[in-house]
Amino acid sequence: xxxxxxxxxxxxxxxxxxxxxxxxxxxxxxxxxxxxxxxxxxxxxxxxxxxxxxxxxxxxxxxxxxxxxxxxxxxxxxxxxxxxxxxxxxxxxxxxxxxxxxxxxxxxxxxxxxxxxxxxxxxxxxxxxxxxxxxxxxxxxxxxxxxxxxxxxxxxxxxxxxx
Amino acid sequence: xxxxxxxxxxxxxxxxxxxxxxxxxxxxxxxxxxxxxxxxxxxxxxxxxxxxxxxxxxxxxxxxxxxxxxxxxxxxxxxxxxxxxxxxxxxxxxxxxxxxxxxxxxxxxxxxxxxxxxxxxxxxxxxxxxxxxxxxxxxxxxxxxxxxxxxxxxxxxxxxxxx
Amino acid sequence: xxxxxxxxxxxxxxxxxxxxxxxxxxxxxxxxxxxxxxxxxxxxxxxxxxxxxxxxxxxxxxxxxxxxxxxxxxxxxxxxxxxxxxxxxxxxxxxxxxxxxxxxxxxxxxxxxxxxxxxxxxxxxxxxxxxxxxxxxxxxxxxxxxxxxxxxxxxxxxxxxxx
Numbered sequence: 001x002x003x004x005x006x007x008x009x010x011x012x013x014x015x016x017x018x019x020x021x022x023x024x025x026x027x028x029x030x031x032x033x034x035x036x037x038x039x040x041x042x043x044x045x046x047x048x049x050x051x052x053x054x055x056x057x058x059x060x061x062x063x064x065x066x067x068x069x070x071x072x073x074x075x076x077x078x079x080x081x082x083x084x085x086x087x088x089x090x091x092x093x094x095x096x097x098x099x100x101x102x103x104x105x106x107x108x109x110x111x112x113x114x115x116x117x118x119x120x121x122x123x124x125x126x127x128x129x130x131x132x133x134x135x136x137x138x139x140x141x142x143x144x145x146x147x148x149x150x151x152x153x154x155x156x157x158x159x160x161x162x163x
Numbered sequence: 164x165x166x167x168x169x170x171x172x173x174x175x176x177x178x179x180x181x182x183x184x185x186x187x188x189x190x191x192x193x194x195x196x197x198x199x200x201x202x203x204x205x206x207x208x209x210x211x212x213x214x215x216x217x218x219x220x221x222x223x224x225x226x227x228x229x230x231x232x233x234x235x236x237x238x239x240x241x242x243x244x245x246x247x248x249x250x251x252x253x254x255x256x257x258x259x260x261x262x263x264x265x266x267x268x269x270x271x272x273x274x275x276x277x278x279x280x281x282x283x284x285x286x287x288x289x290x291x292x293x294x295x296x297x298x299x300x301x302x303x304x305x306x307x308x309x310x311x312x313x314x315x316x317x318x319x320x321x322x323x324x325x326x
Numbered sequence: 327x328x329x330x331x332x333x334x335x336x337x338x339x340x341x342x343x344x345x346x347x348x349x350x351x352x353x354x355x356x357x358x359x360x361x362x363x364x365x366x367x368x369x370x371x372x373x374x375x376x377x378x379x380x381x382x383x384x385x386x387x388x389x390x391x392x393x394x395x396x397x398x399x400x401x402x403x404x405x406x407x408x409x410x411x412x413x414x415x416x417x418x419x420x421x422x423x424x425x426x427x428x429x430x431x432x433x434x435x436x437x438x439x440x441x442x443x444x445x446x447x448x449x450x451x452x453x454x455x456x457x458x459x460x461x462x463x464x465x466x467x468x469x470x471x472x473x474x475x476x477x478x479x480x481x482x483x484x485x486x487x488x489x
Contacts, residue, residue, distance in 0.1 A: 003204055003298045013292055015218045015324050018181025018344025022218040024292060044176075055341045055348040056485065057385060057451075059220060059290050063299035065236045070479050071448045072440060073391045077423035077430040081437050082444070085416070090248070097240035103238040111244050112183055114235060118245070118283065118339055120444065122234045122302070125288040125451040127483045129339055129350060132331045136389030139448070155297055157290045159219065159323065160485065161341050161348055166367055166461045167478045176455055178381045178487050181344025185381040185487055187455060222383060222453050226462030228399045253411070260403035267403040274407050277398060281408070281446065285465070288383075288451040318460055320453045322382065322486065 009063075009155065016162065023051040024157035026063075031148035034067065035083055038143040039074045040154065045133050047156050054131050056160015061123045063153040066113035068120035068144030086146075090115045113147035120144050128160060172226075172318065179325065186214040187320035189226075194311035198246055201306040202237045203317065204298070210319050211296050219323015221289045221296060223304065226316040229276035230281060231283035231307030249309075253278045276310035283307050335389075336483060342488065346369050349377040350483035352389075357474035361409055364469040365400045366480065367461070374459050382486015383461060384452045386467065389479040392482035394446035394470030412472075416441045439473035446470050454486060 018127055025047060029038055040060070062069045072078065081130045096111030097103040124141065127134035135141075143154060176187045188210060192201055205225070211221055225232045235241065259274030260266040287304065290297035298304075306317060339350045350457040351373060355364055366386070374384055388395045398404065412460075422437030450467065453460035469480060 002300050003302055004300075005293075005298065005338060006295055007295070009292055009297050013218060018183060018346065020181065020183050020324065020344060020346050024202045024218070024290065040173050055350070057220065057383065057483075059288060061290055061297055063297075063302070065234070065299070065301045070444060071391070072444055075424065075430065075432070077426070077432075078437065078440055080429075081422045081424050081441065083428065085441050089252075089415075095245045098244050099237065100240070103243075104238065106238070106240075111241065114241055115244065115248050118235055119231060121284065121447065123288065125385060127350065127387055127481060129335055129483070130331075130333055132333070134335050134387055134389075134483075135331065136391070136479075137328050137330075138391045139389070153299075155290060157220075157297075159290070161343050161346065164386060164464050166465055167463075168456075168458045168461065170456055170458070170462050172455055176381060180487050181346060183346050183487065187381070187453065220383065224453055224460055225458075226465070228397070228462070228464045252415075254460060259407045261407050263403070266406075267401065268373065269401070269403075274404065277404055278407065278411050281398050284447065286451065308469065316462075318453060320383075320455070320460075 019161055021053055021162040022159040027154045027156055029143050029152045031145040034148050036148055037079045037143040039140050040143050041140045044141050048128055048133050048158055049131055051158045052162045053128055053158045053160045054163055056128045058126045058128050059157045061155045066110055066117050066118040066147040068154045069123050070120045070142055071139050072142055073138045074140040086116050110147045116146045182324055184216055184325040185322040190317045190319055192306050192315045194308040197311050199308040199311055200242045202303050204303045207304050208296050211291055213320055215319045215325045216291055216321045216323045217294050217326055219291045221291050222320045224286045224318045228274055229280055229310035230315045231280040233283045233284050233305055234302050235300045235305055237303040247289050249279050273310045279309045345487055347379055347488040348485040354483055355469050355478045355481045357471040360474050362471040362474055363405045365466050366469050367466045370467050371459050374454055375457055377484045378488045379454055379484045379486045380457050380489055382454045384454050385483045387449045387481045389449045392436055392473035394443040394444055395449050396446045396468055397465050398468055399464045400466040406469055412442050436473045442472045
């Protein structure tokens, strides 16, 4: 059963009252591999700085069941370890009812993708302070494509007290 | 050690100032199985539409350590895959100190439930835009009962700029 | 690649407009073991009560890639089960590229820590109601040190309608 909003999510929104502002934008991410990790940090930091919100919250939401948003260090070696870990834990080739035409009308054979993203998470909610994202020295905001290649939509919304 | 608020959480709350509104409600969910997935999307969407909040955030919080709130597609085949995955990863019958009277005064034998919900998560924080929940085509908001049957409480709070 | 804010996160911040308040504080946590679970609930509850925010949201954010923030019951037996589960699932001694000098310049041998925190999560976003944190009877807010001993920074931010 698919979720149907009555109206599609607007590509950008902006609203303000009493010093409180909400600004949102849909970010498109093109992936090239079935499993791929894309670093969104600079894009998101730029969006936060441009929003005018000084102190508040940033929500990043993947609009897909098989595409994750999560935090980790960005390093080629660690990304390889993450991919190996996910394949060992949730093997693509195992039997899943979701991949079996006797039980499912999904033809993408992506049960592993659903389970992997369920563990990594579809969203992060972060703090904004001094008009910048609150992140530690090694933390990067990552998009985890688990059933690409595809064009994915990540919605970013920042809200809080503005300048 | 149990957490004790000085006062119980109110069943419903509502507050507004300067165009900013916070509305919250406790949603009760009755489960029939030990492990069961309940689709909350329509209930939550209805709550958001009724709140009057146009642009903001929705927090869904399970009030229990052994009941999850998470995102996935709602499909019978996939739900079976999720249950199989959790039982394979965190077997109910394994030895756990939490289930051993020599180490624990918990008599529910539910260490597996605690570990499973720790992975799925107790909450989701979502965006609201145009007075509707921001969700992708296949995303559903799911309650993951891991130690039922029971009556569970999920608290929904929506906050942001109102009409 | 490390994330660099242009200015460091302030140790405390406070801002208000139109009845809406944002208050934030960096909480330091000293850990004594490589893997250790620290209960933050009382510290966070005290911060929320002191903030003046009545109805709103609390964000807790670990500033580290190898230190988690998550929810569970606080019990010695269950903490032992969590540690055993994590070691069984993501063994410290396995081969990881992140630990191999041929692929990585990280000398902490902490790939397991990165993967464990990726599953537990770096943050929780909770509700505040009646000037108190919304938590269930057995829920505690836990800090999961996965590469200690160290001094860790957890940033707490509460926002919403104030008294």
